[in-house]
Structures are given as C-alpha cells and as structure tokens.
Amino acid sequence: MIRDVAVLALEGSHAFELGVFCEVFGIDRSDDALPGYDFALVSATGDSVSTRHGFDVRTPHGLERLSSADLICVPAYDLRVRQPDRLAHELRAAAERGARVLSICTGAFLLGEAGLLDGRRCTTHWRYTDELARRHPRARVESDVLYVDQDPIITGAGTAAGVDTCLHVVRREHGSAVANTIARRMVAAPHREGGQRQYRERPQPREGTGSLAPVLGWIEANLDQNLTVEAMARHAHLSPRTFARRFQQEAGTTPLQWLTGQRVLLAQHHLETTDDPITAIARCTGLGTVDNLRHHFVRRLGITPQGYRRAFRAPHNK
Structure with a gap:
C-alpha cells in the first residue's frame, strides 16, 4: 500500500507535471474521507530548484527522503539540463527495495538512465519516444498510449496524460470510487484507459x-x-x-x-x-x-x- 510519496523536483522541471503530482498526492482531502499521503518534495540539493519556466521551487527535503518512500514521482524536465548522476543510483536503489517509481513525459529518460526501463514496456510524450528508444534500446517504448504500468515502474505520456497516470495509481490502490472523487475535485476526466491514443486526429468530443x-x-x-x-x-x-x-x-x-x-x-x-x-x-x-x-x-x-x-x-x- 502506498502511504509515503516523494516527488523528485529536478533542475529544469516542467511546472505542470510537477504540479500534477502535488495536486493528486500532496493535498489533504481527509475532510472528504479520502486517503492521505505522507508527502514530500525532494531535490538533490535539498534547498530549491529552478523550473524550466524561470521560477524557483523550494524543496525542503534532500535525497535521503527517498529511502522511506513507497512511491517516487519523476516529473518532466528539460532534457538539455544534465541531472546529477546520483539520481539514477537513488531511483535504482528505491526500485530494488520495492518502491514504485512513476514518471511523466521526459521523466522517463531519468528512469532509463537508472536501468529501470530495460526489458519493460514504457512510454513518454510522443515527440520523444524515438529518442527514448535510441538512448535506451533495451526499453520497449510505446508511442501511442497514455500510460504503461509495468509494476513497480509506471510511465506516463505528456502533460495531461500525467493526470491519467496518477489517477490510475490511485484507482489501483483505493478503487475507482476514490479515484473518481479526486478526478471530480480536479474537474478532470474520471478515467481514460492507458491504451488510448496520446493525441487525436480531431478534438475530444x-x-x-x-x-x-x-x-x-x-x-x-x-x-x-x-x-x-x-x-x-x-x-x-x-x-x-x-x-x-x-x-x-x-x-x-x-x-x-x-x-x-x-x-x-x-x-x-x-x-x-x-x-x-x-x-x-x-x-x-x-x-x-x-x-x-x-x-x-x-x-x-x-x-x-x-x-x-x-x-x-x-x-x-x-
């Protein structure tokens, strides 16, 4: 059961994807009889990180906080920004001890560097699937899905698919009634299957x-x-x-x-x-x-x- 959630804030993080993790797992909804999590925002510096959008996010916890997490979330980040080598080591160690690791969009590249995608189905934003497959040839990259759950590794596609991915995790843990209630609070679609297409030829109906x-x-x-x-x-x-x-x-x-x-x-x-x-x-x-x-x-x-x-x-x- 997931009780402890750590969100890894990266240099060059995309604010929306970072915010999705905070919205789904970081808000106390106990007044609505919904489950809560021990939530932490973590970085390699334990101080603050600069987002891709030009503002900083304060991160009160260092990487040692990952050691207790049941779920570690990795947001999208600017691939031009090199991340500290120790991040891949920490993610690999967390998965080896049984933690789940969830990425959205380009966050999958960090999972690839940790070797967590080898032999697994996975996804990222459709614009980056070819590059992910090139960098990590042992990964089974799928370009036309919203998310892939290869427990304990869960990868989501771009931007809005991060909402689907996180709600999928909640649904697995607590059932559809809880996930649907959170979706309504977020004014989001309650359920889009992981196998649906990332993008459409025409707008949503x-x-x-x-x-x-x-x-x-x-x-x-x-x-x-x-x-x-x-x-x-x-x-x-x-x-x-x-x-x-x-x-x-x-x-x-x-x-x-x-x-x-x-x-x-x-x-x-x-x-x-x-x-x-x-x-x-x-x-x-x-x-x-x-x-x-x-x-x-x-x-x-x-x-x-x-x-x-x-x-x-x-x-x-x-």
Whole structure:
C-alpha cells in the first residue's frame, strides 16, 4: 500500500507535471474521507530548484527522503539540463527495495538512465519516444498510449496524460470510487484507459452539431443491452463504417474497446458498493457471463472480480 510519496523536483522541471503530482498526492482531502499521503518534495540539493519556466521551487527535503518512500514521482524536465548522476543510483536503489517509481513525459529518460526501463514496456510524450528508444534500446517504448504500468515502474505520456497516470495509481490502490472523487475535485476526466491514443486526429468530443457525445450517453445508459456496432451506428444515424471511423477519431479508441471499458468500470462500481452476486453483475453490465467478466477484468486490471471486491469493497459497506 502506498502511504509515503516523494516527488523528485529536478533542475529544469516542467511546472505542470510537477504540479500534477502535488495536486493528486500532496493535498489533504481527509475532510472528504479520502486517503492521505505522507508527502514530500525532494531535490538533490535539498534547498530549491529552478523550473524550466524561470521560477524557483523550494524543496525542503534532500535525497535521503527517498529511502522511506513507497512511491517516487519523476516529473518532466528539460532534457538539455544534465541531472546529477546520483539520481539514477537513488531511483535504482528505491526500485530494488520495492518502491514504485512513476514518471511523466521526459521523466522517463531519468528512469532509463537508472536501468529501470530495460526489458519493460514504457512510454513518454510522443515527440520523444524515438529518442527514448535510441538512448535506451533495451526499453520497449510505446508511442501511442497514455500510460504503461509495468509494476513497480509506471510511465506516463505528456502533460495531461500525467493526470491519467496518477489517477490510475490511485484507482489501483483505493478503487475507482476514490479515484473518481479526486478526478471530480480536479474537474478532470474520471478515467481514460492507458491504451488510448496520446493525441487525436480531431478534438475530444463536445456537445454540438456532429458530435458523438449524445450517442456515448445513450450507450452508457444501456450497457446491459446487446450493443453491436451496427446498433450504435443506427442510434447515431450513421453507417457502421462511418460510425466506427468517427468514433476512433473522436474517442481515440474503437467502439467495442470503449464499450468494454465502460462495462468494466460499471462492474468495478458494483463490486465496490454492493453485495450483488458476480453473476448478477455480469448480466447488468452487459458482460453476460462470469467467465466473460473475469476475462476482461484480468486482462484490463490484472485481478479477478472476486479479488477486486476483497481489495476494494468499502469496510463500512460490508
């Protein structure tokens, strides 16, 4: 369980990515009955660092603070700024003792220098994936995902994908209800899967002429039904081929992949908040059978529905 979080502030850090870590893990939300963390901002100097944007950030803790952290976060930084060699050593030592290490954007380059990407799937901002692969040929770099979780190493893509990556970690630790509550506080999308595309051919769907937003709402309200691409296309008044193409452009994934993701999310909610039998949850989410529910749960979350319920069922609801 993650209780102690250390954010590594680097010379040339990007302020947004640094701020995402502080927003997700560094705010006391106990008044909302949300979990809190022992949070620290750490640097190699233990004094302050200069961001890429021309202002300094005070960092009251030195690298010795990493020794107790359950999660170490590495933000994006200006790759032209050379980081102290001891940082890679500290990250490698932390991973060897069992800490999780999470990077956003170019932070993955520091993980690569520590050897933590060797033999692992990983990602960074799409502009830097070729360079990451060139510098670290043993890493399995993926250019078209939002984040990759190769526990204990977690890598996120650029900028806004850092929010998705951090919320994914919260969801793994505390369940979707907690992650969704934090997302609402941040006015952020509650869940975008790691396999979604980093960038889109067209903007994210918005309400308005030509948008698929209304049909997405209709699908979410009818997850228990037999929803084929043809049925969804009819509701959108489009041919199946046009619908599938528009869906890929606007939602960043295929209709059936998105549909399955929504059904798994609904199943997570039922497993966390109800005592409904697994068979009933499989039916009401449209996944049909226990075997089908288990298949998609294990493939997407790495855990069985029963295991997920044991881990994330709120004690006061048991």
